[in-house]
Amino acid sequence: MPAETDFNLKLEAMRHSTAHIMADAVLSLFPDAKLGIGPSIENGFYYDFELPRPLSPDDLPVITARMKEIIKANQPFIYKEANRSDARKLFKNQPYKLELIDEIPDEKIGLYSHGEFVDLCRGPHIDTTGQIKAFKLTSIAGAYWKGDEKRPMLQRIYGLAFTDKKQLNEHLEMLKKAALRDHRKLGKELDLYSIYDEAGPGLVCWHPAGAAVRRTIEDFWKQEHDKRGYSVLYTPHIAKLNLWKTSGHWDFYRDNLYSPMVIDEDEYLIKPMNCLYHILIYNSHKRSYRELPLRFAELGTVYRYEPSGTLHGMSRVRGFTQDDSHIFCRYNQLEGEAVQVLELAMFMIKTFGFEKYQVKLSTRPDKYAGTDEMWESATQTLKDALEKAAIEYEVDPGEGVFYGPKIDIKFEDAMKRAWQGPTIQIDFNLPQRFNVSYIGEDGQEQPAAMIHRTVLGSMERFMACLIEHYGGAFPLWLAPVQVQILPVADRHLDYAKRIEGNLRKELLRVEVDTSSSTVNHKIRRAQMKKVPCMLIVGDKEVDAGTVSVRWRSGEQINNVLPNNLLKDIINKVNERSL
C-alpha cells in the first residue's frame, strides 16, 4: 500500500473514531438520544441525532469537555460481530440503527465499542480513544434522515479533526482566510453589488464598481463569441405560458417557475431560460443545411424560484443573467461543435486565471426523453469531442438531464474550492417538440441537433467566483478602477485631472482622489479599494511632466512619462495579464 493512501486511511479512521466518541458524549448527556449515522468527511466528521430538545451552540463546549474525558481515558476500540437477532436486541431502542441493520445483507453485523458505547459499524477505527490529538466541534445543523426531506429531520453536529493541533490550527487559519475573501463581505467593502430586503431576496443590484467589472467581462465575452461565429441575440423577459406548456417546462419545472401573469386575457410567464426564444428565432424561417451550424448566443436574464434557504449572496439567486447559447446543427456536426465549445470553455477558464479543473460526462438518467440509440450516439459524440480536445474526464453515470447527456466543467479557485463552470448539453426534447429542422441536401426536411451551453454560468455566480478567487484584487483589465490618481496637494489637482482625461480617452477606468487628505491616507484608501495602479503627482511630477507610479503590490517607479505608462497599462489590459 502506498504510504499516502495508508496515511489517508488512518486519518479517515481517526475522524470516524472521533464521531463515535462524540456520539458517546452526546448519549451521556442525553441518554434518550436516538443515533443516526456518523461518518468521516473531508477535514472531519459529523454525527446525526434525534434529541429531546434542540441543541444550541452552548452545548458544544459541554459535549467537547465530555469527549476530552473519553479521550483521556484512552479506551480501546474493540471490534465484535453479532448475528442479526442479537444486533436487533442490542439496538432495540435505536430505531435508526434498526433500519440500518435491516439493510445489511450479511448475517454478520459489525459492532465497534469503546468503554460502554457500542455502535453499529464496519470500521475501521484507531486503536484507542487516546490517539485523538486535535478536534473541534464547529456547528449544529438540521439534516434529514437519509437525506430525504420526507423523513424526520435530525440534529447534526459537525466537527473538524486532524492528526495534530498544528494541522487543525492551520485549517482554522485557512477558514479565516477564506472568510476574508467571501464575496458577500468584499461585495460590501468594495461596493460591488447589493441585495435589498425592500426589493426582494435573491435579486442582485450591480453597483457602479461591480457593473464595471461585469461590463468588461461581457464585452470580452461578446468579442470571443464574434470570433467563433456566434450571433449575439436579445430576447424579451416574458413569453406566453403556452410556449412553456409546449416545451414541457411548465409540467416539469413548475415548482421553480414564478406564477403566470395575465395580460389581455393571455397568461405570460417570466422566462426561466432563453432557449425557447432562440428556437422561435431559428424557426422564423425554413433553414437550409448550408446555413448550419447556427450559433445563437445571449446574455439572457432569467428568473427562477429558489427556496429561501438556498439563496447565497450573488452565487445562488433568483434572477440572473446566463451567458447562454444554443447551437443548432446537423447531427454529424455535433462533435465538431462540442470540440469548439470545449476550446472556448478552456480559453475562458484560463483567461480568468483558473488553472485546475475537473470534467464530468453525465449519462442517461432513469427518466429520460428520446430513444436509447439517440442517447448512445450523443453520449459517444461527447466522448469523442472530449478525446479530440484532449481533455481528461470522468463519467458520472445517470447524472444527465432528462433531455440529453451533458459535459460539466468545474474549476478550482485560489482557495481550492470548486465552482460549477461551463456546461454543454445535448437536447433531444425541444427540437422534437418545436419541430426544429432544416432542409437537407436531398431536399427533405431533417431534424436538427441542438446544444445548450454556457461558459461562465451566470454573470452573478461567476462574479462571486471571481471576487473570491482574486480576493477582491481584480487584475488590471477587470478592476473597477484601474488607475487612481493621488494629488499630493490641492495645487496639483489640475495636473491630476489632465492626466485623468488622457487616460480616460483610452477608455481606462480612472479616478482622481480630490479629498483634502494626506498622501498617506489617499494611498491607504486606494490600497483598501484594491486599485491596481496609483499615480502620485506632486510638485516634482508637475515640474517634470511625469507621474510616480505605485502598483498595488507596493512596487514603485518614479519619474515615469505619462505616455510610457499609458503604453504599459494598455499592454497589460490587452494581454489581460493576471
Place this chain on the structure above:
RNA sequence: GCCAGCGUAGCUCAGGGGUAGAGCAACGGUUUCGUAAACCGUCGGUCAAGAGUUCGAAUCUCUUCGCUGGCUCCA
C-alpha cells in the same frame, strides 16, 4: 421549504428591563501634507417589522420578514 443561530447609525461592533454608545464613513472647518489612517467639530438610529408581558422593552414572549450555517433542491 426544513432545523438551528443572528438582525443596534451607511459600515464594523459595544450595550441584555430604567429611555442609545464607540470607531470608520459622510458633512463643515483648519491643514496642503511625498508612498497604508492630519486635527477640531457636526450630522446620523421607531435598536428588522408587528403584537404581547411590564409602571417602564433595544433587552423578556409570540408572529412575520431578512440574513448566516447546514439539509433538501439547483433544467
